[in-house]
Amino acid sequence: MVLDLESSDPLAAAIAPPPNETPEQRWAREQREAQARRISEQIDEQIRAEKQAMKKRKPMKLLLLGQSESGKSTTVKNFQLAYAYDAFLAERAAWRAVIHLNLVRSVNGILDVLYRELPEKAFTTDSGARSYTPGLDLGPLDADIDEEEDEREFAGFSECPLTDSHRALMLRLGPLRKVQRDLERFLGAASSEEVHTGGVDAAPWNTGGWRPREFAVTARSGWKAALGRMKTAGRMSFDSTMRRSESHRRSDGAAQDAQKQKTAGHSSVAKSSSSARYSEKSDDAEVESAADIIATCAEDMWALWTDNTVRAILDKRSMRPEEGPGFFLNDVMRVAARGYEPTEDDVVRARLRTMGVQEHRIMVEKGTEAGYEWIIYDVGGARSLNSNGLATQRHAWYPYFDDINAIIFLAPISCFDERLAEDKRVNRLQDSLLLWKAVCSTKLLAKVQLILFLNKCDLLEKKLARGVRVVDYIPTFGSKPNDLEHVSRYFRSQFKDISARHSPTPRTFYSFLTTAVDTKATRITVATVREGIQRNNLKSAVLF
Ligand SMILES: Nc1nc2c(ncn2[C@@H]2O[C@H](COP(=O)(O)OP(=O)(O)OP(=O)(O)O)[C@@H](O)[C@H]2O)c(=O)[nH]1
Numbered sequence: 001m002v003l004d005l006e007s008s009d010p011l012a013a014a015i016a017p018p019p020n021e022t023p024e025q026r027w028a029r030e031q032r033e034a035q036a037r038r039i040s041e042q043i044d045e046q047i048r049a050e051k052q053a054m055k056k057r058k059p060m061k062l063l064l065l066g067q068s069e070s071g072k073s074t075t076v077k078n079f080q081l082a083y084a085y086d087a088f089l090a091e092r093a094a095w096r097a098v099i100h101l102n103l104v105r106s107v108n109g110i111l112d113v114l115y116r117e118l119p120e121k122a123f124t125t126d127s128g129a130r131s132y133t134p135g136l137d138l139g140p141l142d143a144d145i146d147e148e149e150d151e152r153e154f155a156g157f158s159e160c161p162l163t164d165s166h167r168a169l170m171l172r173l174g175p176l177r178k179v180q181r182d183l184e185r186f187l188g189a190a191s192s193e194e195v196h197t198g199g200v201d202a203a204p205w206n207t208g209g210w211r212p213r214e215f216a217v218t219a220r221s222g223w224k225a226a227l228g229r230m231k232t233a234g235r236m237s238f239d240s241t242m243r244r245s246e247s248h249r250r251s252d253g254a255a256q257d258a259q260k261q262k263t264a265g266h267s268s269v270a271k272s273s274s275s276a277r278y279s280e281k282s283d284d285a286e287v288e289s290a291a292d293i294i295a296t297c298a299e300d301m302w303a304l305w306t307d308n309t310v311r312a313i314l315d316k317r318s319m320r321p322e323e324g325p326g327f328f329l330n331d332v333m334r335v336a337a338r339g340y341e342p343t344e345d346d347v348v349r350a351r352l353r354t355m356g357v358q359e360h361r362i363m364v365e366k367g368t369e370a371g372y373e374w375i376i377y378d379v380g381g382a383r384s385l386n387s388n389g390l391a392t393q394r395h396a397w398y399p400y401f402d403d404i405n406a407i408i409f410l411a412p413i414s415c416f417d418e419r420l421a422e423d424k425r426v427n428r429l430q431d432s433l434l435l436w437k438a439v440c441s442t443k444l445l446a447k448v449q450l451i452l453f454l455n456k457c458d459l460l461e462k463k464l465a466r467g468v469r470v471v472d473y474i475p476t477f478g479s480k481p482n483d484l485e486h487v488s489r490y491f492r493s494q495f496k497d498i499s500a501r502h503s504p505t506p507r508t509f510y511s512f513l514t515t516a517v518d519t520k521a522t523r524i525t526v527a528t529v530r531e532g533i534q535r536n537n538l539k540s541a542v543l544f
Pocket residue numbers: 066067068069070071072073074075324325326327348349350351352353354355379380381382455456457458459514515516517518
């Protein structure tokens with residue numbers, strides 16, 4: 001049987017003129033069709049005009065505040081994922097070097113602990129000064145040593161539990177010291193600025209004692225320029241033919257970064273752009289060689305992380321790298337593999353400290369608001385922004401406070417049992433509350449919507465599940481059940497109370513329980529917040 005395509009096409013049948021149409025009927029039909037075309041064109045024109053108007057509309061300005069490691073930059077990444085996905089994708093490869101740095105920092109942090117477990121003679125020089133075994137390229141101790149902690153009797157081990165095969169493993173991982181230095185130099189070539197953390201910066205994965213120093217690149221020193229270089233490096237491993245066009249783009253990018261930072265009120269633009277000079281060839285080669293060494297060490301890193309003795313040593317020291325920032329050891333075989341491309345989740349979990357102010361322009365790519373621009377200011381939560389810092393540095397923040405539409409304030413509520421490194425008397429949650437109080441009471445912000453993200457709920461839940469009792473750190477918590485619901489409700493009530501008592505004029509309290517590394521859940525929160533800010537009304541958004 002031959003299929004009659006013409007008559008079996010429902011569309012063709014629907015638009016075909018009726019059979020036996022009279023001239024009058026034809027005239028009437030053509031009139032109707034012309035009218036329908038006019039309406040359709042009007043609608044198209046209206047959409048075009050709306051898009052134009054959208055582009056002309058003042059961008060929505062959002063400021064992210066909160067102590068260091070509260071999750072501000074992670075929240076920015078969630079905004080990018082939701083509303084500027086193409087831009088997010090474009091930068092994804094660039095994060096490889098950061099993720100590699102995060103990984104080797106975890107490994108070197110563990111190695112530091114292990115070397116300190118070895119008998120004295122294994123790391124005492126002729127002069128008696130402590131050092132690592134001579135002849136190894138272990139570099140300087142990459143941790144802030146707390147002598148008190150160092151001398152502490154190591155309960156549970158009467159003698160060194162590390163065997164010869166542990167030592168051999170540690171030796172084989174020795175080259176990762178240099179890898180860490182190289183990656184730090186690469187990411188920070190614009191500034192070579194290492195930040196000695198303290199105060200609100202501190203969120204070590206060991207709650208007491210010493211911790212690995214964290215590496216930072218700053219807005220002032222042009223970390224975006226560094227990211228530009230990482231883009232090259234990341235892409236190189238996927239497509240080396242991109243090299244030439246990329247180097248052109250990079251110089252453009254450095255100029256744009258300088259311009260953006262200027263817009264954001266940075267005084268050190270010149271420094272930022274001039275410091276973007278670097279030796280492309282050696283930097284690229286360094287990053288590739290770092291990736292190579294990391295790939296070679298993959299199995300040993302995994303062996304280290306899964307070794308029972310090593311884990312017992314970390315446990316005894318209450319060290320939990322897996323709860324710290326930028327933890328990739330569980331994924332080491334994937335992340336360290338040659339040709340590794342970061343996933344979305346990897347990028348969201350990657351840790352790169354922000355110093356100064358980062359300005360992110362997010363152009364909404366799709367939907368009814370395509371073409372609409374958001375400017376998100378991501379403030380480094382370093383010391384300058386602690387409870388006292390806000391007072392002393394308030395002038396520096398005025399340009400950002402001025403015409404801001406909303407502030408998202410991030411408070412990591414899992415850190416109720418952690419203390420500031422610079423002042424052991426101050427609880428980190430307490431520090432967050434003080435900063436919140438300072439923000440709430442700022443007169444210039446009286447009319448600004450404040451949205452509180454009680455973040456790191458996943459870590460809070462884990463902590464409570466392993467028996468850490470809130471009342472031991474915050475006596476006013478009393479005898480309430482030590483579970484996520486009651487604890488988060490209690491913490492929320494503290495923040496709410498401060499908002500009510502210290503806001504210059506009455507303001508509605510908006511809060512969300514968040515886990516910023518959970519991109520699915522955060523996407524919903526971000527959408528609610530975005531719509532709410534746009535309508536200047538988040539009433540339906542108050543959760544629990
Ligand atoms: N487990 C967990 N980790 C989180 C969460 N939010 C952020 N992180 C991690 O915490 C680390 C710090 O997050 P950032 O977003 O860099 O913190 P920040 O507030 O920008 O810190 P500064 O730039 O120092 O001011 C990163 O490694 C994140 O992946 C969370 O809800 N749960």
